[in-house]
Amino acid sequence: MRAPGDGHGIMAGDVLLAVDGVSLSFGGVKAITDVSFDIRKGEIRAIIGPNGAGKTSMLNVINGFYHPQKGRITFKGEMRRRMRPYEAASQGIARTFQNVALFKGMSTIDNIMAGRTLKMHENFFWQCLRHGPAMREEVEHRRFVEEIIDFLEIQAIRKTPVGKLPYGLQKRVELGRALAMEPELLLLDEPMAGMNLEEKEDMSRFIVDVNNQYGTTIALIEHDIGVVMDLSDRVVVLEYGRKIADGSPAEVSSDQAVIDAYLGVPH
16 A cells, blocks of 8 residues: 655644634534634654544544634645535545444445545546446556555455454555545544454454554544543543643643543542
8 A cells, every 4th residue: 555645745743624713503502613723744644532522523624524614724824614524535534433333234345446436537427338448447456456455454344345344454444445535534433343352352353453554644533541542642632522631641640620521530
């Protein structure tokens, strides 16, 4: 699998994405209130908080599914107020979901191939014929997808309909589909929800490998605090849509506001 691009000259450690004063509400319900933080290229950035804190809403703002009433997002140096999900995807933002969003009747390889759609350039006529340049393009994309399948160690299920797979493997296939987009920023919404200990260990390893081997920047929501503290370079904490802490795992875990709101009283 090829490494992602250089992000228009953005180097490791530079700000890849900045959230500036974002507020989002649905009618009278405030989901996010004046939240600011950044994500640096090459890091694993965790977003944590209790249920209803606005974490998933924040990811939905970042990838263009929601449009905030206030604030702005700057990605790769370009400021934007509104962006649709397909525009975010074409610019290098990929996403997995809290509830697995796969084509259950399709095989593993075909689900991951769906992540290559934006990379396909031949016109619809040639794609329907599956001949000539379109066939050559498909062969190249399938070769790339096979590399992802090898990377995620799911060769044995490459032709299995994903609806027949156990939940942990479905989450791995969904990660593969996101990786097929060659993202510069990968958004993971509770990638280990519903997993047993062994499945969590596998997913943690793959997340670290994606970050280390390919330099992919990752922002993740995760409720398992042990996982967050082990994986993350920095953590931002939300409570009722407001930011209450931001820093290294050690700084956040010792912050009294975080302890009171989320982590519980230490013994």
